[in-house]
Amino acid sequence: QPRQMTSQTDTATSGGTALELHFVEDSSLTEVMRHRAQSLQRSAQKRQEGERLLLPHEAIYRLDFPSQELTFVRWSVSLTGHGRVVVTGISQLWTPDLTNLMTRQLLEPVGTFWRNAGDPEDMPYKCLEADIQEFGERIAELAKVRKVMYFLFAFKEGSEADKVNISVEFTHA
Numbered sequence: 496q497p498r499q500m501t502s503q504t505d506t507a508t509s510g511g512t513a514l515e516l517h518f519v520e521d522s523s524l525t526e527v528m529r530h531r532a533q534s535l536q537r538s539a540q541k542r543q544e545g546e547r548l549l550l551p552h553e554a555i556y557r558l559d560f561p562s563q564e565l566t567f568v569r570w571s572v573s574l575t576g577h578g579r580v581v582v583t584g585i586s587q588l589w590t591p592d593l594t595n596l597m598t599r600q601l602l603e604p605v606g607t608f609w610r611n612a613g614d615p616e617d618m619p620y621k622c623l624e625a626d627i628q629e630f631g632e633r634i635a636e637l638a639k640v641r642k643v644m645y646f647l648f649a650f651k652e653g654s655e656a657d658k659v660n661i662s663v664e665f666t667h668a
Contacts, residue, residue, distance in 0.1 A: 511666035515571065518556040518582075518646060518661050524591050525554045531595065547596045549647075554656060555591075556582075556646045558663070560638040565665040567631035572608045572661050574620045578654025579609035582661065583647040584634065591645065601647065606630045608661070612653065631663055638665075 528549040535542055542548055549555070574580070584602035604626040610618065637644055650656055 511566070513568065513664060514561070514565070514667055515662050515664045516558050516560070518558060518648070518663075520648075520656065521555045521557045521645070524557075524645070525549065527591070528555060528596065543595055543597075545597045545599060547598045547601065547647075549596075550649070552651060553647055553649045556648050558634070558644050558646070560642055560644070562667045563639050563642075565635045565638045565667050567628075567635040568664040568666055570606065570608075570622075570627055570631060570661065570663055572620050572622075573659070574608060574610050574654065575658035576616075576653060577610045577612045577614060578658070579607065579651040580654050580659050580661070581649040581651065582606040582608075582630075583649070584630065584637070585645040585647060587637065587641055587644075589645065596647075602633065604630050606661075609652070609654075634663060635665060 532548040534540075535548070572580075583605045585596065586600040586602055589596055589600045604623075606622070606627045608620045608622045608627075610620050634644065648656070648659075650659070
């Protein structure tokens with residue numbers, strides 16, 4: 496069952512409406528992908544050439560777009576404790592119910608957000624600003640031709656899914 500998706504709307508200064516979309520874990524899809532990796536391991540089979548298997552510290556998330564006319568505004572990230580979260584977009588060529596995830600379907604740039612061990616809890620997270628700006632704009636572009644988009648979340652260096660909350664804010668006409 497996916498985690499609850501919430502969105503907030505209000506009037507933005509640009510005259511459009513602000514829309515905050517939260518990434519939602521797709522636990523059933525994550526489970527299907529974990530099962531694929533485990534069944535290959537049990538049967539000692541090799542993955543398909545170019546196939547991207549889900550690692551234990553990764554999960555599949557999704558964004559559902561209520562509108563196809565979105566303009567990227569900013570990321571909203573909450574990290575409790577320390578660690579690194581890498582968010583990778585998955586191209587529209589992937590139909591998770593029909594095909595395996597291939598490395599060529601992973602989009603660049605990725606969004607990387609982190610807080611180092613020893614950093615104060617009230618210190619803002621760190622990120623590569625140019626990359627997350629470009630990534631946010633790319634998500635808005637892809638939203639023009641789709642109603643849902645999938646993402647690969649990797650939780651590293653001590654980060655955990657229940658200690659991370661990431662959303663993207665857009666404006667729409």
